[in-house]
Amino acid sequence: MKIKLIYSLLCFLFLGNIIAQQTPAPKQTEAYSIEGATAHLGNGEVIENSLIMFSNGKIAHVGNANSRIARMGTVINAKGKHVYPGFIAANTSLGLAEIDAVRATRDFDEVGSMLPHIRSIIAYNAESKVVETMRPNGVLMAQIAPRGGVISGTSSVVQLDAWNWEDATIKTDDGVHMNWPQVFSRGRWWMGEDPGLKPNKNYQKSIDKLTKFFANAKSYLAGNKTPKNLPYEALQGVLNGTQRMFVHVSGEKGITDAVTICKELGVKNIVIVRGQEAEKVADLLKANNIPVILERAHRLPNGEDADYDRPFRAAKILTDAGILVGLGMEGDMERMSTRNLPFYAGTYAAYGLGKEKALQLITQNNAKILGVDNNVGTIEVGKDATLFISEGDALDMRTNILTTAFIQGRKISLESHQTKLWKRYANKYKNQ
Structure with a gap:
């Protein structure tokens, strides 16, 4: 034995x-x-x-x-x-999952909808085999962001050669991530509904729920804070301006509503993430000094009548409008595809942005948006x-x-x- x-x-x-x-x-x-x-x-x-x-x-x-x-x-x-x-990869769940098909290796979201107190950094796996594939392409840092729910939790910025998450951290809890309610929804085909896009009948209800949560948090923070409420306390940073609120939203109406309502809620530093059709509301973003973390350009445009290359030109349009633009990795196969970050930036370079400005998307711009530009x-x-x-x-x-x-x-x-x-x-x- x-x-x-x-x-x-x-x-x-x-x-x-x-x-x-x-x-x-x-x-x-x-x-x-x-x-x-x-x-x-x-x-x-x-x-x-x-x-x-x-x-x-x-x-x-x-x-x-x-x-x-x-x-x-x-x-x-x-x-x-x-x-x-x-290179700095923004908005990626790198290190939070290893094998998509194996549930036990996935740790990028939690049960519940309002989870600003969930910290993605403590789940970051510095020994991930996926993480080590980033470095041969020059991707040496990343923002590790949570997924799921309405408010997913906090992200942190790490360097990609470390013993553990404590060694890896460049900036802890740099911001809170919010998934804005969908303006449009698809019908449930399995229930006989039309599978096409249609206005989301629960859109306003979802916004009301979000507004109420923030109102309760502000009341709690202004009071004696008893009994202790971790989700409410975790919003203090985005309300006093020490943390960024990364709002994951696309579409002209969704972005407009997100900016307007977040400002009404008292959120100081807003960052738009994904930002499909952000170029349509460039004036609003510029007026409020709101940066955008675009997703990969290799996708179809949102509108049926939009130019086929509109996603490829988005970075150029927003940059010309005076908006600070970075590049993120949210989407299909995002952890494995993060190694291709420089080549996605190269696509934006080829569609009018130019090489050095495209380089800034994944260096200086991402550093500024994530608040680490003093060091990297x-x-x-x-x-x-x-x-x-x-x-x-x-x-x-x-x-x-x-x-x-x-x-x-x-x-x-x-x-x-x-x-x-x-x-x-x-x-x-x-x-x-």
Whole structure:
């Protein structure tokens, strides 16, 4: 019996080593100088022949390689390559589920409808096999957001090379996520109803319920707070402006109602998420200084008579209107597809936005919207040395081949289960 138990433990340890993510990189101890690369700073600026130096996890110098300045530490010759700030994926449930078909691995929502006190960060799995597939494409940070209900809970911003959620956290509980009621609903075909879209007869009732919840929360917060009510207390940040309210909503009427009613409820910092048809209410968003986290452009337009390429041009239209635009990942296969974040930004670049402005969607803009732009999002002196070197254009899947990446100055592994399989089978066919 003892021998069987020992063999079983050894088997589990062996399987654990196979399945577990690679060990996170240690804290930076030596300085680095990246010389000769084309540096895309993430704020629209480009330095053709750049010199970037960093130590102790922070960027110490950004300039031209022709400058007569002493190089720090290990010098990386990146001539002919490109340097980018680490990409930031907004609005993703990355690390909250591993296998969609296995219920036990899904932890992105909770039972109930009004759950502002639910914290997604404590469910974040830093050892997710999905998380490690982000890094080879330059996605080094993400906003981990909950799903489900009317008010889903709070999100947090993490870096993607960590032992656990405490190590991963860049900003804890950056905002509360709300799913705005649907203006239109589809008929239940299984009950003989017309499956087409029609006005949601419960729309106003849902808004009234939401309004009442906020009214009760404000009364509670203004009183003696007894008995203790965690959902009401969790709204204090969005009511006093210290937290953002991420409102997941699409459609002209839905966005208009969401902005108007949230302001009436006393919500200070509103962010529109998904934002289909946001360009139709650009003036309203601009007047209220409300940013938009767009979803992926690879979808059909909402309206039957809309231009086929309207979703692809949305970022350009909103940016030209003076609205701060970021890029999120909510939708089908969102966790696995998050690795393609730079290529979705590349699609917006191809439809009028241009490469450097498209790059800003997933660097500076996302950092500003998530409230982490003091430390990440651009390559600037004093900010975290979270950046990577690519052989070519990072927004093009044909040329975004990373050679080196750093998170807070730590040189991280770019290996994943997928890269190992790629190398394995590349060698197989090379030898035939």
